[in-house]
Amino acid sequence: MGDLPNRPVAIRNTWKAVVDHARTYQDFTYVYPVVSRRSRGLSIGVNLNPDKQCNFDCVYCEVDRTTPGRAREVRLDQVRDELRWLIDHALSGGLGREPKFSDTPPEVARIVRDVAFSGDGEPTMVSNFDVCVEVVADVLREKGLSETKIVLITDSAGLDKASVRRGLALMDAHHGEVWAKLDAGTEDYYRHINRSSVRFDRILGNLLETARVRPIVIQSLFLKTHGQPMPPSELEAYCRRLNQIREGGGTVREVHAYTLARPTPEPWATRLSPDELSELAGTIRSRTGLRVEEFP
Numbered sequence: 001m002g003d004l005p006n007r008p009v010a011i012r013n014t015w016k017a018v019v020d021h022a023r024t025y026q027d028f029t030y031v032y033p034v035v036s037r038r039s040r041g042l043s044i045g046v047n048l049n050p051d052k053q054c055n056f057d058c059v060y061c062e063v064d065r066t067t068p069g070r071a072r073e074v075r076l077d078q079v080r081d082e083l084r085w086l087i088d089h090a091l092s093g094g095l096g097r098e099p100k101f102s103d104t105p106p107e108v109a110r111i112v113r114d115v116a117f118s119g120d121g122e123p124t125m126v127s128n129f130d131v132c133v134e135v136v137a138d139v140l141r142e143k144g145l146s147e148t149k150i151v152l153i154t155d156s157a158g159l160d161k162a163s164v165r166r167g168l169a170l171m172d173a174h175h176g177e178v179w180a181k182l183d184a185g186t187e188d189y190y191r192h193i194n195r196s197s198v199r200f201d202r203i204l205g206n207l208l209e210t211a212r213v214r215p216i217v218i219q220s221l222f223l224k225t226h227g228q229p230m231p232p233s234e235l236e237a238y239c240r241r242l243n244q245i246r247e248g249g250g251t252v253r254e255v256h257a258y259t260l261a262r263p264t265p266e267p268w269a270t271r272l273s274p275d276e277l278s279e280l281a282g283t284i285r286s287r288t289g290l291r292v293e294e295f296p
């Protein structure tokens, strides 16, 4: 591994491992590999929600909830074994030789850029998030990957739970990053897009409290519903929310602005064109001064 450059490479949308974002791998329950534009390379996902539990019901969600989930309890030994095996497989070049990775440059499939808690639901809904982080950190240390990031991709509803706070503190000690969803600026639009019974205030409070302790990344999916993009007044409200985090003493490291990559179960939810996304990202930059990365 030492001879491989651990630097970002341009990830192509057309690579099979980018197009196919399946959260399944062989007969594994929890761990899966993806090549991710936002991770800028190979990300090993840890799906803590094979039960498909989520406290959001986003209009763009790709999780198939028409079929039942599995494994209500997270079996930590199995997470550990699957993660060990997949890391070894990637580092040895085995992953890169699989058909799904045949058009991915071999060095991309051999460099684990992050291990990300992300799956068929909301990772912070598990009761022992802190122990799950500990398992991942142990395996990374054991494999000589102590510098590899641990990422939590979250809807933020559970960031105020005690076990999650402990888990975040552990992540802070292991190059942790919180990638937190924010798709709206008002309660109404939040209910329209994320369809959650969790109050928007709680999400905003959790974002602020989390961003006060460490810089966070905001992930925002912008789309059209019934042919209409986010209204200008909503975009202004969204930008105000970002500014309120800074004014409240929090730090947003950057914003990931993206749109739908694949068709959604709701046919009235459709993607923005690259120009539309770019215009919107420009507005966010000018209203907030934040770095905004576009993922059209």
Ligand code: SF4
Pocket: 054, 055, 056, 057, 058, 060, 061, 062, 063, 119, 120, 121, 122, 155
């Ligand atoms: S937060 Fe994620 S898993 Fe939950 S409904 Fe939204 S897109 Fe689906």
